[in-house]
Amino acid sequence: MNTALSWIKAYVPELSCTDQEYCDAMTLSGTKVEGYERLDKNLEKIVVGQIDKIEKHPDADKLIVCQVNIGTESVQIVTGAPNVKEGDKVPVVLDGGKVAGGHDGGPMPEDGIVIKAGKLRGVPSNGMMCSIEELGSSRDMYPEAPEYGIYIFPEDTKVGADAIEVLGLRDTVFEYEITSNRVDCYSVVGVAREAAATFGKEFKAPDVTVKGNGEDVNDYIKVRVDDPDLCTRYCARVIKNIKIAPSPKWMQRRLAASGIRPINNLVDITNYVMEEYGQPMHAFDLDTVAGRQIIVRRAKDGDEFQTLDGQMRKMDSDVLMICDAEKEIGIAGIMGGENSKITDDVKTVLFEAAVFNGPNIRKSAKRIGLRTDASGKFEKGLDERNAETAINRACQLIEELGCGEVVGGMVDVKEPLKPLVELPFEPEKYNALLGTGIPAEDMLRIFEKIELEYHKDTNTITIPSFRQDLLGRADLAEEVARFYGYDKIPTTLPSGEATTGKLSYKLRIEQKARDIAEYCGFSQGMCYSFESPKVFDKLLIPADDVLRKTVTISNPLGEDFSVMRTISLNGMLTSLATNYNRRNKDVKLYELGNIYLPKSVPVTELPDERMQFTLGFYGEGDFFTMKGVIEEFFDCIGMRKAPEYDPDSKKSFLHPGRQANIVYEGTVVGYLGEVHPEVCDNYDLGTRAYVAVLDMPSIEGFTTFDRKYVGIARFPAVKRDISMVVPKEILVGQIEAMIRQRSGKILESLELFDVYEGDQIKDGFKSVAYSVTFRAGDRTLEENDITAVMKKILNGLSGMGIELRQ
Amino acid sequence: MKEKLEQIKAEALGKISAAASLDDLNEVRITQLGKKGALTGILKSMKDVAPEERPKIGQLVNEARADIEAALEKAKTEMERKVREAKLKKEVIDVTLPAKKNNVGHRHPNTIALEEVERIFVGMGYEVVEGPEVERDYYNFEALNIPADHPAKDEQDTFYVNGDILLRTQTSSTQVHEMEKGKLPIRMIAPGRVFRSDEVDATHSPSFHQIEGLVIDKNITFADLKGTLAEFAKELFGEKTKVKFRPHHFPFTEPSAEVDVTCFKCGGSGCRFCKGSGWIEILGCGMVHPHVLEMSGIDPEEYTGFAFGVGLERIALLKYEIDDMRLLYENDIRFLKQF
Known part of the structure; x- marks a missing residue:
């Protein structure tokens, strides 16, 4: 809201301060000043x-x-x-x-x-x-x-x-950010009341009196409200012998400073009162109102109505209409109709100041697609008592500006007015909540300034109707705090029972994941949680795959942000491609972020949110680089057993011969592999890339931060190298599993030191060489211990069709 | 005999001082002191000496041997020192040649800022918890005093999955989950991702992060809130940081405030960074609304509490002077490597 300071001063005549002082003091008492502009700047x-x-x-x-x-x-x-x-x-x-x-x-x-x-x-x-x-x-x-x-x-x-x-330019226009609870402050009078309380000056509201011409308004107009749930008060007055002319300069200046273009006296008065009292007004040409009757009722589904901007608009039965005896003449609270609009030839005007249901106006304005200054005010929920003051103020201005003759009396159709809220006065409770020791009489002085009335006999406070935000103890405590000064409230730290500060276990594991990824050269990226459904095609995910069952946003920013991701790779591959296309070399990224797996489609319960540890890189390194990161991570979070790698992982988006599920104690906890070249093409990634995804919830059960020291070996180790010729289809993982199983406790380590396929090796075979280390914790191994275990291993090898290399 | 000894000694010392290498010295040891050496020769000819002369001669021989050995030792030490020096001289490197780095990766600026915040609050006894990102309407709105018709619920801001399920617009939803657990007192912070229907530009993103804080206990006051956040601001932005509490409105707190800190670029004197005001807005906070406590089954007559919410990106952008929010989600390695 923009308002000239001179207009505020009209109601707080003693106000005297610099622009900056005004800005600071108002902001600190809760009427935030966004900025101000001197109109005489550089003049x-x-x-x-x-x-x-x-x-x-x-x-x-x-x-x-x-x-x-x-x-x-x-x-x-x-x-x-x-x-x-x-x-x-x-x-x-x-x-x-x-x-x-x-x-x-x-x-x-x-x-x-x-x-x-x-x-x-x-x-x-x-x-x-x-x-x-x-x-x-x-x-x-x-x-x-x-x-x-x-x-x-x-x-x-x-x-x-x-x-x-x-020219009236010795003035400053202040822009306020009014919070949604302070409906009363969307008006000059409301802000002036706050300013008076803030500076401890007297607040002088306009003295509203209307003379009237001795006629009775009821002879001119009848009003009926058919839907009182949507219209709790409808005030109407009539002006005759209208003389359209420009409004006076002072009114034009105030409106212009508020960002409203002056038009003529009649229009300017309704706008002026809307600014001054926060109550939108509407003016109908009474000669166009059939039957001299106003009926307030819901529209019918499918009705069409032409608003005064000339547009045809579609109505439905939740939109409230203002009608005459025959037809609709305005959309309540939003915009009047073409058929009743004021022209320069107008003779008699019907003024309307009504209170419509705020949420209904908001929803109607949205459905119709027409948000106006008036609807913006109504949707906040207006004070029913204010409507009467506002319409009388408009009539007063009509008389003062010689704009017409005000007919006596006001038509007032209303539901019983809500009784004023009474709250107990509890000074010690306010102090307990604020941590202050403000005397009760100081609090009452504050309340008086903002028109909260104290009754000594009942020890209660009466809340004026324009303060719809004051409903309980905490609200009153805030009023005390605002005018006492937030800055004067002491600063203390919570006393009471000590609590232990900590991260949840899940977050500790994630912290380790970040540490290890970074030690291994990966930098952390962040990706969106929602993406395009086209992602599944880019990743070659089959049409019937469960991954295509998504949590879908009903009102997305666009298709590209419309489904919650069920797989984390799109973000990673997009990021790698961004880097690749910017010619960044050797890029390693990781991400920790959720995927969202629906428990049912359509979604009826919250999805399964699963944290994914996603790694990806291109440039230096290969499949086994990635495998190394995974194993470093496992080692660090207490997963000390050797993970298994199952090449039968069936990931459509990975190279069919270079992918594996990561299996830990029989559970698939993730996968890794080289990105399928076709997927690389889809992402415009012109190089080999490797990815790994670990499903953190699957891992968590295997992790531990407990460590136990195992004595450092004192007895000597015995080392044997085994060089073999292996049928190509046998995986070294299978050989290792056999060696581990057959060696038993004395196996200390097993190290692959050569894999070779080529000239010297017959077709369909590969050469594989291991260095095996044995050690016992309690004795020096004898030659016959070694012979026995080697014999078992060699038997195992020949059972797999593996020959020793000569 | 005596003269001969003197002669041997003189010859040996001469050879020692003339020696050019450790090998030369060894040669002296062998030729003078060895089994077939000159001194040994003297001892062998002792049988020709009169018996009464023998002890005397023996003593002279031992003295000569000791002198030669001492000279040898000294020369050897000197020689070794020279050899090492020569070696060190040969091994001089150009220390300005490039380092061999391990190419350690970098944390995202958001995470660095988050870990800072977590460190501060964990130190003050807060537990770090999480809540769901896809959330029920009740937890995101209703239980936070934002009823069905409230403008804050406007669909313009909220991504809905259906009428009841949405993408949370604020981490405040986690407050409700914690309060419903019924374990008091509560001191928690809840970081996480939130979503609002904003188009992507330099200052907006449809997905960003907040950190929610909540303290519920007996006798918690607004003064405690002020003290806690003043402490937080000092830890995060430096000891000299001042905070300013401005009245504000949030549906789920009363009284509510927005908090500004003195600009950490200019210290409060006003600069381009703080648009000349000397202050930078960093968070919203307030005393938990009694109705919110009640809805979550906490008696507002017995317990009070405060809550606050910080925008993580806001802190990261401010702290690291990042001028475009899009950089945070692009993951360009040249950006990430700067943190």
């Missing part, structure tokens, strides 16, 4: 001058030479402006003065433009006459200003006066 040495004489420039067709009386002297000014004539009173910036912008109304320079005396085509010019744009404003604010040319003051303007003052 210096500008006075009202009168053009005494105009002559042609001797050397330029488009220039004229003016003698301008500025009260104390006459100055010569050369101008190219087309609209001035002798006798005109104009704003004149004198030598050394400043204007805010250029005459074209383009962006204004930060420090304004300095005007200096000089010569124009050889003729001295000692200042400049200004257009409204040069004064930092626009024709929206000053509709009387000419489209091109110098601003002309009214004839009765005093020559030599401060032109900025005359």
